[in-house]
Amino acid sequence: MxxxxxxxxxxxxxxxxxxxxxxxxxxxxxxxxxxxxxxxxxxxxxxxxxxxxxxxxxxxxxxxxxxxxxxxxxxxxxxxxxxxxxxxxxxxxxxxxxxxxxxxxxxxxxxxxxxxxxxxxxxxxxxxxxxxxxxxxxxxxxxxxxxxxxxxxxxxxxxxxxxxxxxxxxxxxxxxxxxxxxTGGELSADQLLLQTYRARIEESFRELHEVSAYAEQLHISAGHLSEVVKAQSGRPAIKHIHERLVLEARRLLFYTPLALKEIAFDLGFSDASYFNRFFKREVGVTPAEYRSSIRKMYH
Missing domain, CATH: 2.60.120.280 (Regulatory protein AraC)
Structure with missing residues (x-):
């Protein structure tokens, strides 16, 4: 390709x-x-x-x-x-x-x-x-x-x-x-909050990995943010952060030859072994296994 x-x-x-x-x-x-x-x-x-x-x-x-x-x-x-x-x-x-x-x-x-x-x-x-x-x-x-x-x-x-x-x-x-x-229609106030939360994640996912940090930016409590996000998306607020980290990890594993520790550092993980465990927990395979399988699929 x-x-x-x-x-x-x-x-x-x-x-x-x-x-x-x-x-x-x-x-x-x-x-x-x-x-x-x-x-x-x-x-x-x-x-x-x-x-x-x-x-x-x-x-x-x-x-x-x-x-x-x-x-x-x-x-x-x-x-x-x-x-x-x-x-x-x-x-x-x-x-x-x-x-x-x-x-x-x-x-x-x-x-x-x-x-x-x-x-x-x-x-x-x-x-x-x-x-x-x-x-x-x-x-x-x-x-x-x-x-x-x-x-x-x-x-x-x-x-x-x-x-x-x-x-x-x-x-x-x-x-x-x-x-x-x-979405099939106009957005409610809670749906707009979900959108704004996702936009803030997009801006800061490398530096901020906790829901409370985004709640502080939005001037609301972490509990209220978590409640609205779960109700509107069906997924916990922390899951949105993790999904964005995984998406970026997938991109870097697929498109670049960066070492795993370099990818971990780029995504704000101070410990490459923790990044490895995080990725396997979210995706089901290790970063190395994912890189090998995805490149075989598209070649």
């Missing part, structure tokens, strides 16, 4: 690595349209992360790509979205018709953009990647992308506010579709 990189760590690309049809230069926000360009960037054909959120609105494109350990056959009139922590790899360059939209964590931390961070599409509690769009959805999306693209080409005092306004409408619309596709 593809070769594994010879040297760690997994590279992290800024927007200047987005391909021939993609945005150039490392910028907090970019939008680029392509009309059949052959997107080829050798670095994208090896496992990598992107240092930004990427929304790819596919009007027409064929081929297959991977997000973490899942493959996707690209569909027309579909949105593919990824966050900075996910590991991506393309299998081959193919002509692309559609639009790339990127923005960084720094862009989302600006005061006028803060509300965007809480949208379901950005929090992505279901770890989704593919959002199917109806004809009506695609028409709406194309109109908003046209407005964003026109404003992007018009620097000036009001540009950032206009970009934020259009982006807010677009991401809010897509978040409604996200909740319909992945």
């Amino acid at each position: 593809y070769s594994f990189p010879s040297k760690p760590p997994i590279p992290i690309y800024t927007s200047e690595h987005s391909g021939a049809a993609g945005p150039k230069g490392s910028q907090p926000f970019t939008i680029t349209q392509s009309e059949g360009a052959l997107v080829y960037e050798e670095d994208l054909l090896i496992p990598h992360r992107k240092a930004y959120y990427l929304l790819v609105f596919v009007k027409q494109n064929q081929g297959r790509h991977w997000v973490d350990m899942t493959s996707y056959e690209r569909k027309n009139r579909t949105l593919y979205f990824t966050a900075p922590h996910q590991i991506l790899v393309k299998e081959a360059p193919t002509p692309f018709w559609g639009t790339y939209l990127t923005f960084t964590n720094e862009f989302l931390t600006l005061q006028q953009n803060a509300a965007l961070r809480e949208l379901p599409l950005i929090l992505n509690p279901h770890n989704g990647h593919e959002l199917l769009l109806s004809d009506a959805d695609w028409t709406f999306v194309e109109e908003m992308l046209a407005k964003l693209s026109a404003e992007y080409q018009r620097p000036g005092e009001w540009q950032h506010r206009m970009l934020t306004a259009y982006l807010t409408v677009l991401l809010t619309y897509l978040s409604r579709l996200y909740t319909e596709q992945f």
Whole structure:
């Protein structure tokens, strides 16, 4: 399928690595349209992360790509979205018709953009990647992308506010579709708390391994957080932390040749033997056994 990189760590690309049809230069926000360009960037054909959120609105494109350990056959009139922590790899360059939209964590931390961070599409509690769009959805999306693209080409005092306004409408619309596709409806206050908890785990899972640490960040008691998370997800709050650690461990075991002790240290374990026991308890096999079996499966 593809070769594994010879040297760690997994590279992290800024927007200047987005391909021939993609945005150039490392910028907090970019939008680029392509009309059949052959997107080829050798670095994208090896496992990598992107240092930004990427929304790819596919009007027409064929081929297959991977997000973490899942493959996707690209569909027309579909949105593919990824966050900075996910590991991506393309299998081959193919002509692309559609639009790339990127923005960084720094862009989302600006005061006028803060509300965007809480949208379901950005929090992505279901770890989704593919959002199917109806004809009506695609028409709406194309109109908003046209407005964003026109404003992007018009620097000036009001540009950032206009970009934020259009982006807010677009991401809010897509978040409604996200909740319909992945949950079947609007979110309650408790469901939003679960989303926020998962988002905080995403930000700090390497450093914080206890539920109480996240409860402190959210200014609620650990008991209340545990109760809501268990009721909404069916799993204990600590399990969400453990699942995120296991996901990252799986990524590193699959995509890199890092030694087990290096992976343990990267994930915040001071003792490699404890990491080994933790992984076996959660997965059922040791990290070494998992690495051997998963690579045999995909080769």
